[in-house]
Amino acid sequence: MSHPYAARIDxxxxxxxxxxxxxxxxxxxxxxxxxxxxxFSIVQEESVAVLRVExxxxxxxxxxxxxxxxxxxxxxxxxxxxEFDPAS
Amino acid sequence: xTSRATDGPCSAKPLVDNLPLPESTINSKETxxxxxxxxxxxxxxxxxxxxxxxxxxxxxxxNPRKTFIAPTGQGFLPRETAWHHQAHVVALVRTALQEAFPxxxxxxxxxxxxxxTKGPGMGGPLQSCAVCARTLSLLWKVPLVxxxxxxxxxxxxxxxxxxxxxxVLYVSGGNTQVIAYQDQRYRIFGETIDIAIGNCLDRFxxxxxxxxxxxxxxxxxxxxxKEGAQYVELPYVVKGMDVSFSGILTHxxxxxxxxxxxxxxxxNGEKDNSNKITKADLCYSLQETLFAMLVxxxxxxxxxxxxxxxxxxxxxxxxxxxQDMMSIMVSERGGTLCAMDHRYCIDNGAMIAQxxxxxxxxxxxxxxxxxxxxxxxxxxxxxxxxRRSAQWKHT
Numbered sequence: 001m002s003h004p005y006a007a008r009i010d011x012x013x014x015x016x017x018x019x020x021x022x023x024x025x026x027x028x029x030x031x032x033x034x035x036x037x038x039x040f041s042i043v044q045e046e047s048v049a050v051l052r053v054e055x056x057x058x059x060x061x062x063x064x065x066x067x068x069x070x071x072x073x074x075x076x077x078x079x080x081x082x083e084f085d086p087a088s
Numbered sequence: 089x090t091s092r093a094t095d096g097p098c099s100a101k102p103l104v105d106n107l108p109l110p111e112s113t114i115n116s117k118e119t120x121x122x123x124x125x126x127x128x129x130x131x132x133x134x135x136x137x138x139x140x141x142x143x144x145x146x147x148x149x150x151n152p153r154k155t156f157i158a159p160t161g162q163g164f165l166p167r168e169t170a171w172h173h174q175a176h177v178v179a180l181v182r183t184a185l186q187e188a189f190p191x192x193x194x195x196x197x198x199x200x201x202x203x204x205t206k207g208p209g210m211g212g213p214l215q216s217c218a219v220c221a222r223t224l225s226l227l228w229k230v231p232l233v234x235x236x237x238x239x240x241x242x243x244x245x246x247x248x249x250x251x252x253x254x255x256v257l258y259v260s261g262g263n264t265q266v267i268a269y270q271d272q273r274y275r276i277f278g279e280t281i282d283i284a285i286g287n288c289l290d291r292f293x294x295x296x297x298x299x300x301x302x303x304x305x306x307x308x309x310x311x312x313x314k315e316g317a318q319y320v321e322l323p324y325v326v327k328g329m330d331v332s333f334s335g336i337l338t339h340x341x342x343x344x345x346x347x348x349x350x351x352x353x354x355x356n357g358e359k360d361n362s363n364k365i366t367k368a369d370l371c372y373s374l375q376e377t378l379f380a381m382l383v384x385x386x387x388x389x390x391x392x393x394x395x396x397x398x399x400x401x402x403x404x405x406x407x408x409x410x411q412d413m414m415s416i417m418v419s420e421r422g423g424t425l426c427a428m429d430h431r432y433c434i435d436n437g438a439m440i441a442q443x444x445x446x447x448x449x450x451x452x453x454x455x456x457x458x459x460x461x462x463x464x465x466x467x468x469x470x471x472x473x474x475r476r477s478a479q480w481k482h483t
Contacts, residue, residue, distance in 0.1 A: 025222040028460050029215055069212075072174055073219050079178045080223040084196060 124441025128209025135438025170212030203444025261286030278329030
């Protein structure tokens with residue numbers, strides 16, 4: 001099965017630890033079926049950590065939904081971190 | 089005789105069925121506090137629960153909740169419901185902590201574990217809450233406990249009413265089951281073979297244009313109480329230990345579309361045409377029919393299990409007419425009905441904390457990779473490690 005539709009999202013985190021925690025949280029939920037594939041990684045850039053998500057899908061519509069959902073759930077992670085991170 | 093849930097700390101002593109807490113680091117502490125996050129349907133709630141060792145009590149310290157109410161004539165859909173929960177869950181956690189530990193600069197320091205609903209329910213809403221729970225777990229470095237939503241209702245009911253081993257009628261928008269405990273599982277004795285009773289009521293409310301605020305079921309209950317409401321015969325569908333609602337829904341929807349008279353018409357005397365029925369007639373008749381079906385299958389389970397106590401849990405359990413009808417049957421059998429009010433019948437965070445704290449006290453933690461949520465999670469799939477494992481006895 002080929003996944004011709006792809007998107008890459010880079011989110012800048014203040015540090016590596018928070019970016020890693022975000023990945024741990026978000027990678028638990030698998031996309032249903034294999035029509036959408038998600039891959040997480042951290043790209044180190046000077047003093048910040050960039051959480052990278054690469055999404056690939058078999059159809060444009062599925063990619064749009066996956067990207068939209070990703071933003072929805074990552075916002076919950078970010079809001080939780082902003083409110084409750086003991087370091088801040 | 090009906091026993092109602094009490095406020096304040098609930099002693100676990102009436103729960104003779106529960107095993108004594110095992111010796112462990114967790115259980116050697118004087119106080120255990122857990123957070124519970126619930127969001128499987130249109131309600132999102134966060135509860136803080138505290139266990140005190142010295143008097144063996146569980147107390148709800150806070151239990152704030154927000155409900156997503158769809159516009160009149162519509163139901164709540166997964167996407168909008170998920171957005172609602174995503175918008176409110178973090179603030180609810182903050183509110184719950186503040187109410188539980190007022191004037192405390194670091195209330196989260198008290199929390200020993202985070203309990204959340206694994207399922208069953210709607211995927212997006214469940215996931216929205218689970219994501220928050222997981223993040224908190226990593227930030228505060230406390231374990232996670234995944235909870236079955238139905239078991240949450242049951243354990244909340246047991247603690248709040250002191251009923252150790254009742255036959256449970258679990259009735260909500262998403263579930264309709266008659267449950268009895270046996271050998272570390274909540275066994276399903278009877279259930280709906282199609283839609284849940286709450287779903288039937290909610291969809292009917294849409295057809296007759298009742299508001300969803302505060303809930304369609306509540307508005308049906310009020311409409312049914314109106315003076316002059318007449319009984320209209322509806323199909324009655326009990327199949328052995330099970331019930332079926334979708335045929336009754338179709339029937340009552342058809343009646344509403346073809347024979348409903350508006351209040352204005354009836355005031356003008358058009359109700360003389362005996363073919364016409366009012367909203368109140370339909371609401372009253374639907375409740376009488378559906379609730380009688382539930383009473384029948386509950387009684388059947390009581391007879392089978394030799395049980396005298398019934399506990400009603402789930403949002404539809406708030407309905408006073410259902411409680412009254414069940415109470416009549418239970419009294420005739422010389423038993424007790426245990427019921428609660430809307431704070432605990434309707435989905436809430438504290439019930440997840442209640443089932444979760446039991447699991448936590450028995451060492452049942454959930455690893456991060458196992459914290460995925462699921463729309464389907466049968467009540468009997470959850471191992472009830474905190475209750476006695478007893479063999480069935482025939483009398």
